[in-house]
Amino acid sequence: MKSDIHKLSIPIMPLGNPFPPRHCSLCPKGSAIDRDNKHRLIDKRKRFKAGEVLARQDEAAGMLFVIHEGYCKASVASGDNVFISRFYVPGDIMALDAVEGGKYLTTIQAATAAEVCHIDIARLFMVAEKEPAVAAAVIKFLCRDNGFIVEKLRRYANKHAEARIAAFLVEFYEMHLRIGRPETTLRLPFSREEIASYLDLKIETVSRALKSLEQQNLITLHRVRTVTINSYLGLKRFI
Structure with missing residues (x-):
């Protein structure tokens, strides 16, 4: 599936360099x-x-x-x-x-x-x-x-597990967009246990939901904490 990640315009706050230099820009x-x-x-x-x-x-x-x-x-x-x-x-x-x-x-x-x-x-x-x-x-x-x-x-209340995981990936991606990091392959700095706690899910439920989203070709799972978003709009439909 061809990525549709850029079909929806999102305000981006550029930092000049996608990855801030070592001096303290304090972001914006x-x-x-x-x-x-x-x-x-x-x-x-x-x-x-x-x-x-x-x-x-x-x-x-x-x-x-x-x-x-x-x-x-x-x-x-x-x-x-x-x-x-x-x-x-x-x-x-x-x-x-x-x-x-x-x-x-x-x-x-x-x-x-x-x-x-x-x-x-x-x-x-x-x-x-x-x-x-x-x-x-x-x-x-x-x-x-x-x-x-x-x-x-709004994003997570009364949503089934798959929708919560989709919303989380959208949230994490958009947080990076706002600081000028548009990469669609994300290295998740949080463990599945932490994500489960944040979303009020069980760890095994998080794993199953991620696998389901991958089977729908909305994401691609790589290593344990690395995921590529193939369809931003597809994930957004869960929200």
Whole structure:
């Protein structure tokens, strides 16, 4: 089947280079809050190994985080259970849900080796009181974060397993499109167990759904974590 991946126009936010250089561009997100780091809000870029914790659920929140490179995940502990609540790609701002209450609502971990920049929350709001542009950027990102939650419910609620997997692949692909990475062969940085937790499915159900989508020639599975999207519109029809 010939790929129809480009039939539907999606806004792409180019970074100049499909893969950001090693200097800190902060993708578009950091510069949108503090252009050229004028107020020195963006600092403490730090490297994390896969599995390292950036923030822990219920701890006092002092920082927001912007992914420069790599992938992260957020999880929520409830009793003895831990659920994956969100995946993050380069350019994403993490821990926005901690702004109002002063504590982290999720545990944020590096899913792969990652480089992450830090934004001091107290300093951010001090600057926002004097700079309307910074305040407007913060409000915009908070609204967008809330919009993501609504969109997740729309995509996944009351959907069968195959539809959830299709929606997840569409979501992951579109997240990369927005940061200027249009490749249709995706290296999934998350395990099937993590994807199952995110979609509220069993691991074996995830495997069966992926195989079913491959049999329909909508995707091609390669190694355990590598998948090629053959038909973007075909996957979108499940949503």
